[in-house]
Amino acid sequence: MYDVVLLTLSAERDASGGCGSGEACCGGADATGAGVDRTGTGPTPGDADGCAGDRPRVPVLACADALTARGARVQMVTARSDAEIDAVLAQLDGPTRPDGLTWPDADGKTRLVVATASDGQLRAVLRRLVRRYAPAPSRRPADLRDNRTLPDLPPVAVLPLDPARGGAQRDLAAQLGLPRDPAAVAAAVLDGTPRRLDLLRNDGGSVTLDGALFGAADDAGRPLHWRARVEVDNTVLTNGDEPLLACALGNAGGYASLDDVTLLAAPDPADGQVEVAVAVPVVVRSAWGRKRVRLEVRRARGRAVSVLPREGKVPYLDDGVEGELTRKRSWWVEPGAWAVWVV
Structure with a gap:
């Protein structure tokens, strides 16, 4: 029979002012410059x-x-801290390797359930998994897949704490079709099989499970123009000399649309690619010579994407967590790197 750890992230912070390394336990600030959870779930009674x-x-x-x-x-x-998360994750470690690397146990009898009030919380746990098991480039082992920088991470079960996020305001668990009922989650843990999914890593040391949306709006909710160079593999969607209204990168579909504009056509969390889109306002003339503005959406798919702001700070949401981009940031796909338990 299995040992099952039910992990919940506390509202309390450790002495370092966060969940260690500048990341809030509940998906607040992280190394990418993120701020607080803006997924709209809001606090629940008794929570902070x-x-x-x-x-x-x-x-x-x-x-x-x-x-x-x-x-x-x-x-x-x-x-309440990264150290306490890490103590839980240590139970997923495999036997000692000859090269001394910490590696997950592919045949372990310990399974992990992460209780999440937001996608940012799940990301916080996955980020610690990556930090635990990703070897330094100088210690890359021969048995690591050529298209990966880390081994297969141990599967996790997701227990959503907010039933409303399974409806119109869909969280990642809803997008993936994962069970929300506690008994069904338990059945997936004990009887299910792993469903492997892509993971986005970035050069700021964090990870993305769903996607990110870049852009800003004024106090009235009107979108503001900004500029950045956005490149997907060898395809340049914009070189930074034209205004943008939005940019989305998607592993899953949480940021596929903005208001009534479809940004991402078909994001797939298991196809080994990231889909990227930019929304560019373009001035056109009608047959009568009148000017009007239409929104041009440019899309590309690839293994990696970079966003380089051309001026000022670019606000963004990454897995529902706010941040500001002030310098070039790159994301790349780790195909099938993480997994969820499904029946």
């Missing part, structure tokens, strides 16, 4: 900043009961 409090939430208790009823040994952990 939209994060889980110290007492186990009802879905967590229900999932634990379902797992225990099936004979699993259940451990409930509320992590």
Whole structure:
């Protein structure tokens, strides 16, 4: 039978002012310059900043009961820091390797359930997994896949804490069709199989599971123009000398549209590519010589994307977490690097 760890991220912060390394436990600030969760879920009773409090939430208790009823040994952990997250993840380590690398146990009997109030929380855990298991370039082992910088990460089960995010305001679990009922999540953990998904890493040390949306609006909600060079592999979508209204990069479909404009045509979280789109306002003349502005959407797909701001700061959302881009940032795809338990 399995040992199952139910991990919840606390609203409390450690002495470093965050969840270690500048990242908030609940998906707040991280090394990419992100700020606070703006997914719109808002705090729940007894919680702070939209994060889980110290007492186990009802879905967590229900999932634990379902797992225990099936004979699993259940451990409930509320992590207040990166160190406490890392202590949980250490239970997924494999045997000691001759090269001394810390590696996940492909045949382990410990399984992880991450209780999430936002996609930013899930990202915080995946980021710690990447930091734990990704070897330094100088220690790259021969058994690592050519198109990857890290091994297959241990599968995780996702227990959504906000039922509303399964509806019109869809979180990543809803996009992936993952169960939301605690008993169904328990069944996926004990009876399911891993569904491997692509992961986006970036040169700022963070990861992206769903996608990112770049752009800004004024106090009235009107989009503001900004400029940046956006390049996908060898394709330049814009070189930075024309105004942009938005730029989206998608691993999944959370940022596929902006208002009534379709940005990403068909993002697929398991195709080994990232889809990128920029929305450019273009002035055209009608047959009567009148000028009007239409929105031109340019798209490309590839293994890597870079965004270089040409002036000032560019606000963005990355997995629902706010940030400001002030210098060039690059993302690349790690095909099939992470996985979720599905029935």
